[in-house]
Amino acid sequence: MSHFLDIHSLNKQALLALLDQAQQYRSNKGKGEAILAGKTVAMIFEKPSNRTRVSFEVGIRHLGGEVISLQGAEVGLGKREPVKDVARVLSGYVDAVVIRTFSHDIIQEFARYATVPVINGLTDQSHPCQVLADLLTIQRYFPDFSQLKICYLGDENNVSRSLSEAAQILGSQMALSGPSHALGGYGDRVNDPIAAIKDAHVVVTDTWVSMGDDEKDLSPYYQYQVNQELMAHARPDAIILHCLPAYRGKEITDEMIESDQSKVFEEAENRVYAQQAVLARYLT
Ligand code: CP
Numbered sequence: 200m201s202h203f204l205d206i207h208s209l210n211k212q213a214l215l216a217l218l219d220q221a222q223q224y225r226s227n228k229g230k231g232e233a234i235l236a237g238k239t240v241a242m243i244f245e246k247p248s249n250r251t252r253v254s255f256e257v258g259i260r261h262l263g264g265e266v267i268s269l270q271g272a273e274v275g276l277g278k279r280e281p282v283k284d285v286a287r288v289l290s291g292y293v294d295a296v297v298i299r300t301f302s303h304d305i306i307q308e309f310a311r312y313a314t315v316p317v318i319n320g321l322t323d324q325s326h327p328c329q330v331l332a333d334l335l336t337i338q339r340y341f342p343d344f345s346q347l348k349i350c351y352l353g354d355e356n357n358v359s360r361s362l363s364e365a366a367q368i369l370g371s372q373m374a375l376s377g378p379s380h381a382l383g384g385y386g387d388r389v390n391d392p393i394a395a396i397k398d399a400h401v402v403v404t405d406t407w408v409s410m411g412d413d414e415k416d417l418s419p420y421y422q423y424q425v426n427q428e429l430m431a432h433a434r435p436d437a438i439i440l441h442c443l444p445a446y447r448g449k450e451i452t453d454e455m456i457e458s459d460q461s462k463v464f465e466e467a468e469n470r471v472y473a474q475q476a477v478l479a480r481y482l483t
């Protein structure tokens with residue numbers, strides 16, 4: 200039994216195998232053998248969610264499983280009762296737990312005490328399920344990860360961190376460009392956004408203010424906005440990804456997110472298939 204908390208827990212072979220499996224689910228629109236029949240997954244959301252919750256619920260049901268979604272306040276992880284108690288109680292009821300929470304320490308502690316697989320549905324440090332869907336999306340346009348340049352523009356956060364871990368494992372070039380490099384991790388920090396995006400195959404951005412972040416001055420961020428002017432320096436066939444929700448006029452213009460280069464809705468749909476592959480790997 201193992202947990203899926205971070206992309207870096209996978210080696211290249213395991214990561215590519217997950218993508219192959221996800222690709223099969225995608226070909227069948229998420230329908231497949233009822234590998235989760237008789238199994239129940241609990242999900243705890245301490246932050247809002249549209250994509251993660253719905254894509255997991257739909258993906259689990261398509262594979263014959265049951266799912267229980269809980270809001271953070273009803274469980275009170277570490278507040279109503281200790282994290283380690285919730286982990287052991289839920290392990291007696293269900294076959295896996297998906298958690299979206301704040302500090303990565305919370306999910307790590309939960310995983311230490313859980314006796315069923317724990318899957319990270321986003322923490323302040325990591326969003327591995329999102330990045331699997333991103334890779335699945337990228338692979339359709341650019342199948343050879345070792346020949347790729349990925350450029351992440353804006354706020355370094357959970358998404359950029361997980362993405363840079365994937366780039367390291369897969370041998371992709373990764374350039375990160377934004378006002379802060381708070382989280383460290385793999386990739387070239389390139390202050391000039393034009394140099395960062397130059398000849399990129401994949402351009403990725405995300406909100407400048409993640410859930411749970413303090414308010415901050417956004418003025419230094421505008422030079423990293425994904426707009427027509429910056430995109431002109433990427434490859435002409437570059438694709439744009441954004442995990443959503445997007446804030447038009449901030450990290451990306453309406454024109455760019457609505458452009459043919461934008462694959463954000465395909466990326467959102469791919470969440471279902473990527474997570475089905477995770478469920479198949481960790482629960483069966
Ligand atoms: N991209 C993503 O995780 O979306 P939600 O916050 O809506 O789940």
Ligand code: NVA
Pocket residue numbers: 321356357358405406408409410442443444
């Ligand atoms: N970085 C964003 C991702 C949302 C899906 C956040 O943590 O709010």
